[in-house]
Amino acid sequence: MPSRSNTASAYSDPRGPDPQGPDLPGPDPARPPQDKALRHRPERKYTITCLAGGRLIQTSAMAPATAAFEDAFAALGRGTIVQTRHGPVAVEDLLPGDGLRLIDGSYAPLLWRGMITITPCDAGPARHSLTRITADALGIGRPLQDLVLGPAARLYHATSNVAKLTGKKAAYIPAHDFVDGEQFIALRPAAPVDLYQLGFGAQETLMVNGIGVESLHPGTAFSLGLRGAALAQYLALFPHLRRLDDVGLFRHPRLRLRDLDRQA
Numbered sequence: 001m002p003s004r005s006n007t008a009s010a011y012s013d014p015r016g017p018d019p020q021g022p023d024l025p026g027p028d029p030a031r032p033p034q035d036k037a038l039r040h041r042p043e044r045k046y047t048i049t050c051l052a053g054g055r056l057i058q059t060s061a062m063a064p065a066t067a068a069f070e071d072a073f074a075a076l077g078r079g080t081i082v083q084t085r086h087g088p089v090a091v092e093d094l095l096p097g098d099g100l101r102l103i104d105g106s107y108a109p110l111l112w113r114g115m116i117t118i119t120p121c122d123a124g125p126a127r128h129s130l131t132r133i134t135a136d137a138l139g140i141g142r143p144l145q146d147l148v149l150g151p152a153a154r155l156y157h158a159t160s161n162v163a164k165l166t167g168k169k170a171a172y173i174p175a176h177d178f179v180d181g182e183q184f185i186a187l188r189p190a191a192p193v194d195l196y197q198l199g200f201g202a203q204e205t206l207m208v209n210g211i212g213v214e215s216l217h218p219g220t221a222f223s224l225g226l227r228g229a230a231l232a233q234y235l236a237l238f239p240h241l242r243r244l245d246d247v248g249l250f251r252h253p254r255l256r257l258r259d260l261d262r263q264a
Helices: 160-166 228-235 257-261
Strands: 043-052 055-064 081-084 087-090 099-101 107-109 112-118 130-133 147-149 154-157 171-174 184-189 193-199 205-208 211-214
Touching (some): 055 228, 081 205, 099 205
Antiparallel strands (some): 043 055, 081 087, 081 099, 205 211
């Protein structure tokens, strides 16, 4: 049976007390600084498991604790259930090569799984807020049980307003845009929380606890605002890719919910 971690104790309502946690991991003193810009940035550990060149790679690296880096990792909370060819499996138990179910009912082989750990002291910036989606918030079985998503999670959203605005049937909308205090609840961690993201040969829409969620798309150097040593350090976190554009175009446009509100 897949492990279904009880994550409730790891989160607290943002209106409660702000518990203190351990500091972010510091720079690795054994690694020489790469340039002045990188040397003075706070860092965190990024853990990677992937298939590259026919080899299974399991490694971790210290890299800048900035939105450009973290957004590629911080989508799915520990205990999130993903449908595989062999049944439901918790995200932390997935391995490269597993066939995961996509929103169209097909399966795609997992190539990359990334993980970071955030702590209570990370909860200040808006990008570190978490979102709990309550069971059946989007309809029966959507999600099947309460689902906790990270700050970088984007939901598959198909409405007439998306079609009017983009000409496409669906868009990826940040999960935290839907926070209403009832069915979508903003959280901050009360203890260290592991967050994950999953990557394939192309960008896909995963079925996660009965909801469509955007998979890894690392973006472009332009959109990330990275260059030189920072860009090389970022690309090194994705050993299954030779270049950022190896995953191709976005499956669906990325929008904010307020963009659609203007079309209402």
